Amino acid sequence: EDQVTQSPEALRLQEGESSSLNCSYTVSGLRGLFWYRQDPGKGPEFLFTLYSAGEEKEKERLKATLTKKESFLHITAPKPEDSATYLCAVQAVDTGNQFYFGTGTSLTVIP
Protein backbone atom coordinates (compact mmCIF):
# COMPACT_ATOMS: atom_id res chain seq x y z
CA GLU A 1 0.00 0.00 0.00
CA ASP A 2 1.27 3.45 -0.90
CA GLN A 3 2.04 5.51 2.20
CA VAL A 4 3.56 8.81 3.20
CA THR A 5 4.74 9.63 6.73
CA GLN A 6 5.92 13.05 7.80
CA SER A 7 7.88 13.97 10.88
CA PRO A 8 7.87 15.76 13.17
CA GLU A 9 4.15 16.58 13.47
CA ALA A 10 5.00 20.00 14.83
CA LEU A 11 8.19 22.04 14.99
CA ARG A 12 8.93 25.30 16.77
CA LEU A 13 12.03 27.20 15.73
CA GLN A 14 13.59 30.46 16.70
CA GLU A 15 14.03 32.87 13.85
CA GLY A 16 17.31 32.00 12.13
CA GLU A 17 17.45 28.46 13.56
CA SER A 18 17.82 26.07 10.62
CA SER A 19 16.19 22.63 10.60
CA SER A 20 14.83 19.83 8.41
CA LEU A 21 11.45 18.24 7.87
CA ASN A 22 11.24 14.59 6.91
CA CYS A 23 8.94 12.75 4.50
CA SER A 24 9.22 8.95 4.30
CA TYR A 25 7.35 7.19 1.55
CA THR A 26 6.42 3.74 0.35
CA VAL A 27 5.14 3.58 -3.18
CA SER A 28 5.05 0.86 -5.79
CA GLY A 29 6.74 3.05 -8.36
CA LEU A 30 7.52 6.70 -7.70
CA ARG A 31 6.34 9.05 -10.37
CA GLY A 32 7.07 12.21 -8.38
CA LEU A 33 7.33 13.63 -4.87
CA PHE A 34 5.75 17.01 -4.22
CA TRP A 35 6.15 19.53 -1.42
CA TYR A 36 3.44 22.03 -0.59
CA ARG A 37 3.00 24.79 1.95
CA GLN A 38 -0.44 25.39 3.43
CA ASP A 39 -1.55 28.40 5.46
CA PRO A 40 -4.64 28.15 7.68
CA GLY A 41 -7.90 28.24 5.72
CA LYS A 42 -6.14 28.24 2.36
CA GLY A 43 -5.32 25.70 -0.33
CA PRO A 44 -1.86 24.14 -0.52
CA GLU A 45 0.74 26.22 -2.34
CA PHE A 46 3.07 24.33 -4.68
CA LEU A 47 6.75 24.39 -3.75
CA PHE A 48 8.71 21.61 -5.48
CA THR A 49 8.51 18.41 -7.48
CA LEU A 50 11.30 15.83 -7.24
CA TYR A 51 11.56 12.79 -9.48
CA SER A 52 14.66 10.75 -8.78
CA ALA A 53 17.04 9.95 -5.95
CA GLY A 54 19.77 12.52 -5.61
CA GLU A 55 17.70 15.34 -7.01
CA GLU A 56 17.68 18.67 -5.16
CA LYS A 57 15.68 21.86 -5.65
CA GLU A 58 15.91 25.22 -3.94
CA LYS A 59 13.66 28.20 -3.49
CA GLU A 60 14.68 31.07 -1.23
CA ARG A 61 15.26 29.56 2.24
CA LEU A 62 13.92 26.14 1.28
CA LYS A 63 15.81 23.20 -0.18
CA ALA A 64 14.24 19.84 -0.98
CA THR A 65 16.19 16.62 -1.43
CA LEU A 66 15.16 13.10 -2.40
CA THR A 67 16.46 9.60 -1.70
CA LYS A 68 14.91 6.26 -2.59
CA LYS A 69 12.94 6.16 0.66
CA GLU A 70 12.57 9.71 1.89
CA SER A 71 12.69 13.40 1.18
CA PHE A 72 13.89 16.26 3.32
CA LEU A 73 12.81 19.86 3.30
CA HIS A 74 15.64 21.94 4.71
CA ILE A 75 14.78 25.38 6.03
CA THR A 76 17.75 27.70 6.36
CA ALA A 77 17.56 30.72 8.66
CA PRO A 78 13.76 30.69 8.81
CA LYS A 79 11.67 33.80 9.29
CA PRO A 80 8.26 34.12 11.00
CA GLU A 81 6.58 34.26 7.58
CA ASP A 82 7.76 30.68 6.96
CA SER A 83 5.30 29.53 9.61
CA ALA A 84 2.83 27.17 7.94
CA THR A 85 2.02 23.50 7.53
CA TYR A 86 4.31 21.75 5.06
CA LEU A 87 2.79 18.84 3.18
CA CYS A 88 4.53 16.07 1.30
CA ALA A 89 2.75 14.04 -1.37
CA VAL A 90 3.73 11.29 -3.79
CA GLN A 91 2.36 10.15 -7.10
CA ALA A 92 2.71 6.54 -8.21
CA VAL A 93 3.31 5.47 -11.78
CA ASP A 94 0.08 3.47 -11.98
CA THR A 95 -2.41 5.95 -10.46
CA GLY A 96 -2.24 8.96 -12.74
CA ASN A 97 -2.24 12.32 -11.00
CA GLN A 98 -3.55 10.99 -7.68
CA PHE A 99 -1.63 12.30 -4.67
CA TYR A 100 -0.98 10.33 -1.51
CA PHE A 101 -0.48 12.98 1.15
CA GLY A 102 1.27 12.88 4.46
CA THR A 103 -0.39 14.55 7.43
CA GLY A 104 2.01 17.45 7.36
CA THR A 105 4.47 19.22 9.65
CA SER A 106 3.20 22.34 11.37
CA LEU A 107 6.09 24.80 11.53
CA THR A 108 6.11 27.81 13.84
CA VAL A 109 8.97 30.29 13.64
CA ILE A 110 9.26 32.53 16.68
CA PRO A 111 10.68 36.04 16.24
Place this chain on the structure above:
Amino acid sequence: KAGVTQTPRYLIKTRGQQVTLSCSPISGHRSVSWYQQTPGQGLQFLFEYFSETQRNKGNFPGRFSGRQFSNSRSEMNVSTLELGDSALYLCASTTPSNTEAFFGQGTRLTVV
Protein backbone atom coordinates in the same frame (compact mmCIF):
# COMPACT_ATOMS: atom_id res chain seq x y z
CA LYS B 1 -2.29 34.19 -15.04
CA ALA B 2 -5.42 33.16 -13.16
CA GLY B 3 -5.14 30.38 -10.63
CA VAL B 4 -7.55 27.59 -9.78
CA THR B 5 -10.94 29.02 -8.85
CA GLN B 6 -13.32 27.22 -6.54
CA THR B 7 -16.83 28.35 -5.77
CA PRO B 8 -18.42 28.88 -3.41
CA ARG B 9 -15.84 29.48 -0.69
CA TYR B 10 -18.20 28.62 2.13
CA LEU B 11 -21.35 26.54 2.39
CA ILE B 12 -23.62 25.55 5.23
CA LYS B 13 -26.01 22.68 4.54
CA THR B 14 -28.37 20.53 6.54
CA ARG B 15 -28.04 16.76 6.89
CA GLY B 16 -29.78 14.96 4.07
CA GLN B 17 -29.39 17.79 1.56
CA GLN B 18 -27.16 17.66 -1.47
CA VAL B 19 -24.48 20.09 -2.59
CA THR B 20 -22.59 20.94 -5.76
CA LEU B 21 -19.12 22.47 -5.73
CA SER B 22 -17.38 24.01 -8.74
CA CYS B 23 -13.76 24.17 -9.86
CA SER B 24 -12.31 26.12 -12.77
CA PRO B 25 -8.76 24.95 -13.51
CA ILE B 26 -5.89 27.01 -14.85
CA SER B 27 -6.26 27.67 -18.57
CA GLY B 28 -4.75 24.82 -20.58
CA HIS B 29 -4.91 22.30 -17.75
CA ARG B 30 -7.10 19.32 -18.57
CA SER B 31 -6.60 17.25 -15.43
CA VAL B 32 -8.66 18.16 -12.39
CA SER B 33 -8.55 16.27 -9.10
CA TRP B 34 -10.65 16.64 -5.97
CA TYR B 35 -9.59 16.14 -2.35
CA GLN B 36 -11.29 16.21 1.01
CA GLN B 37 -9.31 17.70 3.89
CA THR B 38 -10.26 17.11 7.51
CA PRO B 39 -8.21 17.59 10.69
CA GLY B 40 -8.33 13.87 11.46
CA GLN B 41 -7.69 12.37 8.03
CA GLY B 42 -5.66 15.00 6.24
CA LEU B 43 -6.03 15.22 2.47
CA GLN B 44 -7.90 12.29 0.96
CA PHE B 45 -8.23 11.76 -2.79
CA LEU B 46 -11.77 11.75 -4.16
CA PHE B 47 -11.39 11.49 -7.93
CA GLU B 48 -9.57 12.76 -10.99
CA TYR B 49 -11.00 13.88 -14.31
CA PHE B 50 -9.18 14.25 -17.57
CA SER B 51 -10.82 15.30 -20.82
CA GLU B 52 -14.30 14.80 -19.36
CA THR B 53 -13.54 11.23 -18.21
CA GLN B 54 -13.05 10.01 -14.68
CA ARG B 55 -9.58 8.57 -14.69
CA ASN B 56 -9.22 7.54 -11.08
CA LYS B 57 -11.37 7.29 -7.98
CA GLY B 58 -10.61 7.17 -4.27
CA ASN B 59 -12.33 5.21 -1.51
CA PHE B 60 -15.39 7.33 -0.95
CA PRO B 61 -19.03 6.21 -1.03
CA GLY B 62 -21.15 6.63 -4.11
CA ARG B 63 -22.75 9.74 -2.59
CA PHE B 64 -19.68 11.56 -3.85
CA SER B 65 -19.68 12.07 -7.60
CA GLY B 66 -18.19 14.42 -10.10
CA ARG B 67 -18.04 15.43 -13.69
CA GLN B 68 -15.96 17.51 -16.05
CA PHE B 69 -17.12 19.69 -18.89
CA SER B 70 -15.57 20.29 -22.29
CA ASN B 71 -13.94 23.50 -21.04
CA SER B 72 -12.23 21.45 -18.27
CA ARG B 73 -14.32 23.01 -15.51
CA SER B 74 -15.33 20.39 -12.99
CA GLU B 75 -18.09 19.94 -10.46
CA MET B 76 -18.41 17.56 -7.57
CA ASN B 77 -21.69 16.62 -5.98
CA VAL B 78 -22.38 15.16 -2.58
CA SER B 79 -25.84 13.76 -1.99
CA THR B 80 -27.59 12.91 1.28
CA LEU B 81 -25.13 14.94 3.32
CA GLU B 82 -23.88 13.60 6.64
CA LEU B 83 -22.26 15.48 9.52
CA GLY B 84 -18.99 13.75 8.71
CA ASP B 85 -18.92 15.35 5.27
CA SER B 86 -17.98 18.65 6.89
CA ALA B 87 -14.55 19.43 5.46
CA LEU B 88 -12.49 21.62 3.20
CA TYR B 89 -12.89 20.41 -0.36
CA LEU B 90 -9.93 21.16 -2.58
CA CYS B 91 -9.53 21.02 -6.31
CA ALA B 92 -6.16 20.59 -8.02
CA SER B 93 -5.29 21.46 -11.60
CA THR B 94 -2.29 19.70 -13.18
CA THR B 95 -0.03 21.01 -15.92
CA PRO B 96 -0.04 19.15 -19.26
CA SER B 97 3.46 17.90 -18.48
CA ASN B 98 2.20 16.54 -15.12
CA THR B 99 5.13 18.21 -13.39
CA GLU B 100 3.19 20.63 -11.22
CA ALA B 101 -0.23 20.65 -9.59
CA PHE B 102 -1.91 23.75 -8.25
CA PHE B 103 -4.69 23.88 -5.71
CA GLY B 104 -7.58 26.25 -5.36
CA GLN B 105 -8.50 27.95 -2.08
CA GLY B 106 -11.09 25.31 -1.38
CA THR B 107 -14.73 25.22 -0.43
CA ARG B 108 -15.43 24.97 3.29
CA LEU B 109 -18.54 22.80 3.70
CA THR B 110 -20.27 22.66 7.05
CA VAL B 111 -23.10 20.16 7.53
CA VAL B 112 -25.42 20.86 10.46
